[in-house]
Amino acid sequence: MHTIATGNRGVAEAVREAKPGVVAAYPITPQTEIVELIAQYVAQGTMQATYIPVESEHSAMAACIGASATGIRTFTATSSQGLLYMHEMLHWAAGARLPIVMANVNRAVAPPWNVWADHTDALSQRDTGWLQVYVATAQEAYDTMLMAFRIAEHEDVLLPVMVNLDGFILSHTMQPLETTPAGDFIPPLSLPHAIDIKDPAAYSPLTGPEYYFGFRWEIERSMRDARQVIREVEEAFAGKFGRRYGPVEEYRTEDAEVVIVAMGTLGREAQVAVDRLRQEGIPAGAVRLRWFRPFARPDLAGREVVVIDRDYSFGFGGVLAHSLRATTPCNPYSVIAGLGGQEVTYADIAQFVRQRKPGEEFWFGVESHGDV
Amino acid sequence: MFEIRIHSRGGQGGVTAARLIALAAFYDGKQATATPFYGAERRGAPIVAFVRICDTAIRTCCQVKEPDLVVVLDPTLLSTVNVLKGLAPGGTVLLNSPHPVALDGFRVVTADLTGIALVLDLVIAGSPLLDTSVLGGLAKIGVITLDSAKRAIAENFTDPRNVAAAEKAYAEVAA
Amino acid sequence: MAEIPKEEYILPTTSACAGCSSSLCLRYILKASGPDTVLVIPACCTSVIQGMYPRTAVNVPVYNIAFAAAAACASGMSAAFRALGKKTNVIVYAGDGGTVDIGLQSLSGAFERETDFLYLCYDNEAYGNTGMQRSGATPVGARTTTTPAGKAHSRKDIEQIVEAHRPPYLATACSAYPTDLFSKVKKALTLPGSTFIHILAPCPTGWKFPPGKTIEMGKLAVKTGMWVLYEREYGKLAISAPSKAAMATPLPLADYLSPQGRFKGITPDQVQELEREIAARRERLLREAA
Structure with missing residues (x-):
C-alpha cells in the first residue's frame, strides 16, 4: 500500500505486519492513535494478537514482560508520563532480557502539563538497558519498527527496543508511506530462556553481588554486540525493501x-x-x-x-x-x-x-x- | 514547494480537509504532507492546519509561515484572525462565502461551501461539513486535480454525497 | 476429599524462617496445581524463601516481578499461554503488601479483564520481608516497626474489594488447614477467569510467638472468628467446616491475642473494635450463607 499516513499509523501498520502475539497498552496523548488502530485491527481480525487493555502503563509493561517470558512477540506504545510511570518495568524488561518492542511518542514531561514534542521522556530512560532509536518520518517509523523486532529478538541482543517519534510533529503529520508485506524479514521468535514447565527455573530471583555484576555485564556486552546486529539488520532491510538509514x-x-x-x-x-x-x-x-x-x-x-x-x-x-x-x-x-x-x-x-x-x-x- | 494554510473552527473539518488535500496531491504524483497545528482545540475555536505539496521530498515539519494559498472555511474568522499573515501580495485566498468578498491586494476566490453542505444535508451535530467540498474549490484553482480529489474523498468517506459536494464546488467556483 | 499427591514441588532448601507458614501453604498449593504451573511472585517473603541464585527450592517455573506488577505480569503471561494454546496454570503468590497495598491497582485491572489466573494472597498482616512494617492488612492494635504504639486503623477488607469484581471463585484459607487450602486451590483452578484465595499465614517472626506454635495460632484465628474460612462460587457463599463450628461457639478473642507479642499493649478500645469487626463479619457471612 502506498498512501500518506501519520507517523502513528506508520507504527501501527508495522506492528500489524510484525504479528505480535500480545499487545498490552494504555492510551496517552499523542500516542493514542497507535493503540486505537491496533485495537481496531484486532477487532476487525486483520491482526491476530491478543490486545490487553491494561489499567496503567506500569501494568502495560508488566503484562508485556509476562507475555514475552513465554516466548511470544510483544508490543506496547506510550508517551511522556506513561513512559515515566513504566520506568521500574523498563529496567525489569531489559534485565530480564526480553525483546519487547515499544513505540514512544516523545512528549514533554509535566509539570506544567504539556502534550507536545520533547525528548526528555525517553532520555530519562537512557540507563534502563533499552535500545533507543529516533525516527523522523512516517516511512522511517514503519521501517524502523519492523527492524526493531528483528534487532531485539536477535540472539546476540535479546534486549528491548524503544522506537521514538516526535509527538504531533511526526505522530500526527501525514506523510507518504509505503507499507510492504514483511514476509520472512522478521524470523519467528525463539527465546532461549522462554518459560518451560518441563525445565523449571527461577527467573530473576534474589542474586548476590558475586553473580549480579555478571548479569549487568551481559546487558552491556549485548548492547555492544547490538551495533553489529543493527548494521546487519539494516543491510538486510535495504536488500529487501530498498531503504537504508544507518546509525x-x-x-x-x-x-x-x-x-x-x-x-x-x-x-x-x-x-x-x-x-x-x-x-x-x-x-x-x-x-x-x-x-x-x-x-x-x-x-x-x-x-x-x-x-x-x-x-x-x-x-x-x-x-x-x-x-x-x-x-x-x-x-x-x-x-x-x-x-x-x-x-x-x-x-x-x-x-x-x-x-x-x-x-x-x-x-x-x-x-x-x-x-x- | 507549494504551501497552504487552512483556517477553520474546530468541528468544521479543517484538519480532515488538510489530510484529504495532501492525499489528493499525493495521488497527483506529488510529495505531500498535512500538518495539523495542535493546541487545546475545542469545538468552535479557531484552528489552523498546513499542507505542503512538492515534486521532491519534504523535509520540513514546521508551521507554514509564508503560504502560497490560504483557505478560510469560516468567513467570521476574517474579523478575528489575521488570515492573510505571510501571504504574498496578490496571493490567493479560497474563502467559504455565499457572497463575493474583496480583500485589498489579494485574489479572493469565494465558494459557498456552507450552502453546498446544507443542500446536500452534509451536517453533523449542527455543523455543516466543509472538509470534502473544499477539495472541489482547490481543484478548480488548480492545486490538485478533480480526479485525485474524488479518489481521496471516496477512499475516506462511504457516503457519496461527499464526492458530490466536491463536484458541486468545482462546478460553482469561478476561478 | 481428593487425595493429596506425594510429589513435592518445594524442595527442602528454602530460606524460610523457622515456623514459616507461607512456605507450608506453597507446598500444598503446588501439590494442588501440579507441574503445569508458573508462579508469579512480586516482592514478598517468597522472593527470599524460594532461595538465592543459582539455587531454587521451587520445582515449577517461578517468575519474579516488581512489587506492584504481579497481577499485570500474570495477565500478559496468561494471555500468551492461551494464545500459544497452552493451559498452563498462572498463579500469583503475593503477600498482603503486594496485594492490598502497592499491587491493588494491577490486581483490580486483571480481575476486571477476567484474566484467566489464580491470585493467592498469603497474608501475614504486615510487610514481613522488610522486617514487619504495617500494611493495609495489619489489624488495629497490632504493633509493627512502623506502628510501634499499635496500629490506629482497622485493616482493609480485601475480600470485599475483590468480591466487587464479581470473580467466579473467591475463598479464604489458612495455613493451619492445609487440606482445606488444597481443595480450594483445586477448585479455583478448574474455574475460568480470575479466581482469588486469601490465605491467613501466621508469622512467628513478625507476630512474636514461638515458631512451634504456627499451626496453633492459625487454628486460634479461626476458632476465635478473627479469620473465617469460606468460599464463594459464582457469588454463592458457603462457610467452610472449621469456621461453621467456630461460629457456633467461638473461643474468646483473648485466646488469640494474648500469645502474640504484637498485641502487647493493645488498648481495651481496640480489642472492642476487633470484636465489633468479628461480629459484623460473622453476621454478614451467616446472613449471606443462609
Missing part, C-alpha cells in the same frame, strides 16, 4: 566545516537549514543521530559542531551535546530548543549556525543564557 543519517557532510547534530524531526529540519546556509556560502552539513542506545558515535573530528537538544539534564546540560563531547573530539555550540513543542524552523536552525560560539550553551527563546 546516523548524514546530509551534505562530506565537505562540511560545520555540522548540525540533532535527533528526530529537528534532524531533518536541519537538512533544510543546511541548504539555506550553503546558499549563503556557509559549508554546513547535518547529522541526524538515529541510534541513541547503543550510542551511534558519529565522527565529528575536525569540524565545528552545533548540537540541538530537545531535552535538558538539569545541572549538567543538553544530553546529546554531552554525549557527543564524551565520544568524539568536539567542542559543540549547544542549543537547547524545541522543548515542549516549541516551534523551531529551518530558518531558526540556520540562525543557530550563524551565531555559533563553540563551547557555549544557548537556550532558544530564553533571554539569559551563557556558559555551562
Whole structure:
C-alpha cells in the first residue's frame, strides 16, 4: 500500500505486519492513535494478537514482560508520563532480557502539563538497558519498527527496543508511506530462556553481588554486540525493501566545516537549514543521530559542531551535546530548543549556525543564557 | 514547494480537509504532507492546519509561515484572525462565502461551501461539513486535480454525497 | 476429599524462617496445581524463601516481578499461554503488601479483564520481608516497626474489594488447614477467569510467638472468628467446616491475642473494635450463607 499516513499509523501498520502475539497498552496523548488502530485491527481480525487493555502503563509493561517470558512477540506504545510511570518495568524488561518492542511518542514531561514534542521522556530512560532509536518520518517509523523486532529478538541482543517519534510533529503529520508485506524479514521468535514447565527455573530471583555484576555485564556486552546486529539488520532491510538509514543519517557532510547534530524531526529540519546556509556560502552539513542506545558515535573530528537538544539534564546540560563531547573530539555550540513543542524552523536552525560560539550553551527563546 | 494554510473552527473539518488535500496531491504524483497545528482545540475555536505539496521530498515539519494559498472555511474568522499573515501580495485566498468578498491586494476566490453542505444535508451535530467540498474549490484553482480529489474523498468517506459536494464546488467556483 | 499427591514441588532448601507458614501453604498449593504451573511472585517473603541464585527450592517455573506488577505480569503471561494454546496454570503468590497495598491497582485491572489466573494472597498482616512494617492488612492494635504504639486503623477488607469484581471463585484459607487450602486451590483452578484465595499465614517472626506454635495460632484465628474460612462460587457463599463450628461457639478473642507479642499493649478500645469487626463479619457471612 502506498498512501500518506501519520507517523502513528506508520507504527501501527508495522506492528500489524510484525504479528505480535500480545499487545498490552494504555492510551496517552499523542500516542493514542497507535493503540486505537491496533485495537481496531484486532477487532476487525486483520491482526491476530491478543490486545490487553491494561489499567496503567506500569501494568502495560508488566503484562508485556509476562507475555514475552513465554516466548511470544510483544508490543506496547506510550508517551511522556506513561513512559515515566513504566520506568521500574523498563529496567525489569531489559534485565530480564526480553525483546519487547515499544513505540514512544516523545512528549514533554509535566509539570506544567504539556502534550507536545520533547525528548526528555525517553532520555530519562537512557540507563534502563533499552535500545533507543529516533525516527523522523512516517516511512522511517514503519521501517524502523519492523527492524526493531528483528534487532531485539536477535540472539546476540535479546534486549528491548524503544522506537521514538516526535509527538504531533511526526505522530500526527501525514506523510507518504509505503507499507510492504514483511514476509520472512522478521524470523519467528525463539527465546532461549522462554518459560518451560518441563525445565523449571527461577527467573530473576534474589542474586548476590558475586553473580549480579555478571548479569549487568551481559546487558552491556549485548548492547555492544547490538551495533553489529543493527548494521546487519539494516543491510538486510535495504536488500529487501530498498531503504537504508544507518546509525546516523548524514546530509551534505562530506565537505562540511560545520555540522548540525540533532535527533528526530529537528534532524531533518536541519537538512533544510543546511541548504539555506550553503546558499549563503556557509559549508554546513547535518547529522541526524538515529541510534541513541547503543550510542551511534558519529565522527565529528575536525569540524565545528552545533548540537540541538530537545531535552535538558538539569545541572549538567543538553544530553546529546554531552554525549557527543564524551565520544568524539568536539567542542559543540549547544542549543537547547524545541522543548515542549516549541516551534523551531529551518530558518531558526540556520540562525543557530550563524551565531555559533563553540563551547557555549544557548537556550532558544530564553533571554539569559551563557556558559555551562 | 507549494504551501497552504487552512483556517477553520474546530468541528468544521479543517484538519480532515488538510489530510484529504495532501492525499489528493499525493495521488497527483506529488510529495505531500498535512500538518495539523495542535493546541487545546475545542469545538468552535479557531484552528489552523498546513499542507505542503512538492515534486521532491519534504523535509520540513514546521508551521507554514509564508503560504502560497490560504483557505478560510469560516468567513467570521476574517474579523478575528489575521488570515492573510505571510501571504504574498496578490496571493490567493479560497474563502467559504455565499457572497463575493474583496480583500485589498489579494485574489479572493469565494465558494459557498456552507450552502453546498446544507443542500446536500452534509451536517453533523449542527455543523455543516466543509472538509470534502473544499477539495472541489482547490481543484478548480488548480492545486490538485478533480480526479485525485474524488479518489481521496471516496477512499475516506462511504457516503457519496461527499464526492458530490466536491463536484458541486468545482462546478460553482469561478476561478 | 481428593487425595493429596506425594510429589513435592518445594524442595527442602528454602530460606524460610523457622515456623514459616507461607512456605507450608506453597507446598500444598503446588501439590494442588501440579507441574503445569508458573508462579508469579512480586516482592514478598517468597522472593527470599524460594532461595538465592543459582539455587531454587521451587520445582515449577517461578517468575519474579516488581512489587506492584504481579497481577499485570500474570495477565500478559496468561494471555500468551492461551494464545500459544497452552493451559498452563498462572498463579500469583503475593503477600498482603503486594496485594492490598502497592499491587491493588494491577490486581483490580486483571480481575476486571477476567484474566484467566489464580491470585493467592498469603497474608501475614504486615510487610514481613522488610522486617514487619504495617500494611493495609495489619489489624488495629497490632504493633509493627512502623506502628510501634499499635496500629490506629482497622485493616482493609480485601475480600470485599475483590468480591466487587464479581470473580467466579473467591475463598479464604489458612495455613493451619492445609487440606482445606488444597481443595480450594483445586477448585479455583478448574474455574475460568480470575479466581482469588486469601490465605491467613501466621508469622512467628513478625507476630512474636514461638515458631512451634504456627499451626496453633492459625487454628486460634479461626476458632476465635478473627479469620473465617469460606468460599464463594459464582457469588454463592458457603462457610467452610472449621469456621461453621467456630461460629457456633467461638473461643474468646483473648485466646488469640494474648500469645502474640504484637498485641502487647493493645488498648481495651481496640480489642472492642476487633470484636465489633468479628461480629459484623460473622453476621454478614451467616446472613449471606443462609
